[in-house]
Amino acid sequence: MAGILRRRGMDSSVMDSQEPEPAPQPVTSLALADARIPPRYRQALADHPEVAAWVDEIVRAGRPGPSGTRGIAEGPSLLIVGPTGTGKTHQAYGAVRSLLATGVRLRWEAVTAADLYARLRPRPGLDAERELHTLARCPLLVLDDLGAAKGSEWTEELTYRLINYRYEYLRPTLLTTNLPILKLRTALGDRVASRLSEMTHRVILDGPDRRRPNSPAT
Template identity: 55%
Template sequence: MRTRNREPQLLGSEGAVDRMAQILAARNIDPVRIDALPDEPEPFSPLDALLTAMPPRYQAAVADHPQVLDWVRQVVEAAVAPSRGARRQVTTGPSLLMAGVVGAGKTHQAYGAVRRLVQSGVGVRWRATTAADLYAELRPRPGADSERELAAVSRCPLLIIDDLGAAKASEWVEEVTYRLINRRYNYELPTLITTNLAIKDLRAYLGDRVTSRLAQMTTRVEFEQVDRRRHRAAA
C-alpha cells in the first residue's frame, strides 16, 4: 500500500484569525470585548510607587545630613536578595534617633532618607507614622485588633516614628512603646525616630526600659537649634 506524503499545512493570516476566533468562541470569549479593553499602563518605577505613598509635603525631600547619609549607606550595604537574581531588599540595619527643636528638618531628613534608599536600587517596605497617630491606632477599641496592628508595625522592615514624645504620657503609652521598640531592637529592624525632647526628657517620658533600648539601637543625630520653617518664612 502506498502512503501519501502529507505536507504540513501552514495557516495564512486569514486562517490564523479564523483559528483564534474558534478558540475564543469555544471559551465563550467575545473578541469585540477584548479589542475594547484599554491598553495596560506602564508599570510604576520604584520611585514613582514610593511617591504615591509619601505625603506631598515630603515627596521632594532630600537627605543631606552626613549622619543620615551614612545611615542610608549602611542600610544599603546590609540589604540582601531573597533569591538568586532578585533585587536586594532592606531587612536589617542600624537605626537613628534624630533630636532637635520643632522645624529643624528632622522629618524632612527622614523622608529624604527613604527616597535615597529607593534611588540606590534596593527594595524597601516601609511605613511612616507620628507617635500620636500610632497610639491612636493601637488603643483598644471595639472592632479593631490592636494586637495584630502592633505586630504589623513591629515587623515592618523600615519604620519612621515621627514626634516621639509629643503624645500625652501614660503607663499604657510607655508599655506599648516598649513592646514596639523592644521587638525592633531584637530583630535589628532599621527605625528612623524623630523627637523634640532631650534624652533626659525622653527618659522621664518613656521610662528607663525604652530609653535603654533606644540608646543601644540608635545613633543619635543632633539638629541645629534653628526652626527652618520660620527661617524660610522670613526669607
C-alpha cells in the first residue's frame, strides 16, 4: 500500500493520520432534561415576568444538597391560566428550563391531566398507587391542561389526592388550565379549587391564539 502511494507521489502517512476524535461533550443536566422536553418546547423561555419571578423564588428557596449544589425544596406553586394557544405550556416548560439552567438539582415530571387519568386508569398489572405516589412526591410536577378532560367522580378524587399531597408537603407544582378561574371550582370540585387558590400564584395569559397568528384575539 505504501509503495503504491509512493509511486503515485502520495505520502502513506496521509492515510495513517486520522481525524482527531471530537472531544466528548459533557452531558449537562440541561441537555439531559432537554431530551425529555417535547421538541416543540425545547427552546421555550419563561419570558413572562411573573413566571420568571416564580422561577427566581424557587431557586432562592433551594437548599444545598450533599454535593453542594442546590436542590429544589418547598415552595409556592404556579397556576398559568389562559385560553387555548396563549403560550401556557410554553411558559411551563420555559420555567423548567430556566430552573435547570441555574444548576439547581431538579427531578421533575410533566404530564397533562388527560394523560394522567389515562395512565392511572385501573387495569391489570398497574400499581396505580405507586404511580400516583411517584408524581405526588416528585420535587417539581408540571400538570398541564387541568380541567380540560371530561371529569368524573374518579378523576376528581385522583386530582384531589395528587393536589392535596402537594399542598400538604409544599411541593412546587406548575399547573396550567384554559378554564377561567370561576369555572375551575365547578370543573375540579371545591376541595381542589380551594387548595389551588391558597397554594398557587396565578398568572393570566391573554392575547391571541398563537397557533393561528392571523386570527383576532377571542
